[in-house]
Every structure is written in structure tokens, then in C-alpha cells.
Amino acid sequence: xxxxxxxxxxxxxxxxxxxxxxxxxxxxxxxxxxxxxxxxxxxxxxxxxxxxxxxxxxxxxxxxxxxxxxxxxxxxxxxxxxxxxxxxxxxxxxxxxxxxxxxxxxxxxxxxxxxxxxxxxxxxxxxxxxxxxxxxxxxxxxxxxxxxxxxxxxxxxxxxxxxxxxxxxxxxxxxxxxxxxxxxxxxxxxxxxxxxxxxxxxxxxxxxxxxxxxx
Numbered sequence: 001x002x003x004x005x006x007x008x009x010x011x012x013x014x015x016x017x018x019x020x021x022x023x024x025x026x027x028x029x030x031x032x033x034x035x036x037x038x039x040x041x042x043x044x045x046x047x048x049x050x051x052x053x054x055x056x057x058x059x060x061x062x063x064x065x066x067x068x069x070x071x072x073x074x075x076x077x078x079x080x081x082x083x084x085x086x087x088x089x090x091x092x093x094x095x096x097x098x099x100x101x102x103x104x105x106x107x108x109x110x111x112x113x114x115x116x117x118x119x120x121x122x123x124x125x126x127x128x129x130x131x132x133x134x135x136x137x138x139x140x141x142x143x144x145x146x147x148x149x150x151x152x153x154x155x156x157x158x159x160x161x162x163x164x165x166x167x168x169x170x171x172x173x174x175x176x177x178x179x180x181x182x183x184x185x186x187x188x189x190x191x192x193x194x195x196x197x198x199x200x201x202x203x204x205x206x207x208x209x210x211x212x213x214x215x
Contacts, residue, residue, distance in 0.1 A: 018181035028210040038099035043088040044106025055080040089115040117166035136209035159211035168213035175206030
């Protein structure tokens with residue numbers, strides 16, 4: 001079985017070519033204005049599944065991860081981003097130095113989530129954005145997956161609380177998608193599936209939960 005925590009397995013496990021990732025990115029990033037003129041710092045970037053979308057959209061991209069092997073692999077795979085080793089709780093950047101902090105599926109690996117939000121709030125400029133997207137524990141499929149890997153999931157209310165504790169104003173929050181990377185090719189061929197997804201999202205049952213907050 002593939003181990004998603006190992007750099008050598010990460011790309012194959014996450015299936016970067018799946019439309020799942022593009023659809024999720026476009027949903028959670030759509031409230032960020034003026035992307036092409038902004039600097040974005042990604043935390044927990046892994047091998048760069050979402051970094052590739054950031055490179056496409058943002059002026060400058062800095063990708064960070066705490067795992068040296070992930071950083072090494074990302075440097076081989078990514079062109080157009082600065083990739084560095086860094087802890088999301090203690091980022092080596094000055095206050096008000098970037099426009100956006102972005103992270104997908106990183107918070108559930110970290111116990112000190114308030115520290116991550118405070119650090120993100122510290123380094124973004126006034127008016128900047130903090131974006132996090134995590135496994136939604138209220139989705140049954142996600143809950144089973146997180147249980148299998150012995151990892152916690154998060155909820156919308158948790159992301160709201162962390163944001164507010166860091167002094168951030170929420171501009172968008174919710175859940176998104178009702179699929180996995182492996183079945184996205186099938187759901188893409190079913191126009192009615194998006195209707196089902198919208199219903200699930202409105203009931204906070206999407207597979208991922210996200211927050212977009214502003215300083």
C-alpha cells in the first residue's frame with residue numbers, strides 16, 4: 001500500500017493529474033483577488049500538487065514543507081517556485097511580507113493549529129489572505145479515510161474559530177466536492193453529479209472543508 005507520508009509515494013498517492021485537485025483549488029481560491037500581482041506562500045506543499053496551480057496564477061510562489069525529502073522531491077518537480085524547508089508554526093519571514101498564505105491538507109497533521117493561523121496572520125500584509133482546506137470529518141467517506149490513516153479531520157466551525165483567534169476576518173467558508181481523485185474521471189462525465197455535489201456542499205458534507213480569511 002502506498003504511504004502518503006513518504007515523498008517517493010506522494011505523487012502516485014495524490015494523483016496530481018486528477019481534475020479533483022483543479023476543481024478544489026478553483027473553489028477555494030476564487031475569493032483571492034488580483035492573484036497575478038501577489039506573492040503566495042504555501043505551507044505543507046509536499047511535492048507540489050497545488051503549487052502547480054499557484055505558479056500558474058500568482059506572480060511569485062514560495063513553497064514550504066517541514067519534511068526534507070518532500071522539499072527535495074518538490075525541487076526536482078517544480079519550475080517557477082522557490083521551495084524551502086520550513087515549519088508552518090515558525091516561518092522564516094518577516095511581518096507583513098507576503099500577500100497570501102495557502103495550505104491544503106496540512107493542518108490535520110499539526111496539533112498547534114492556532115499557532116499556524118497566528119503565524120500566517122503575522123506574515124501576510126494588511127488586506128492579505130489566509131486559505132486553508134482540510135479533510136471534512138462530517139463527510140462519511142472522509143471520516144473513514146482519516147480513521148484508516150489514524151489522522152484527524154476538521155470541521156467548518158474549527159476553521160472559523162482558528163481564523164478568529166488569529167484576528168482574521170472570514171470572507172468565505174464551507175465544504176467542497178463529493179468525490180475522490182480516483183473517481184473524478186467518472187464524475188466529470190456525469191453532468192448531474194455537480195447538482196449532487198452542490199447539495200452536499202450546502203449541507204456541509206463535501207469531502208473537504210475550507211476557509212478564506214483576510215487580515
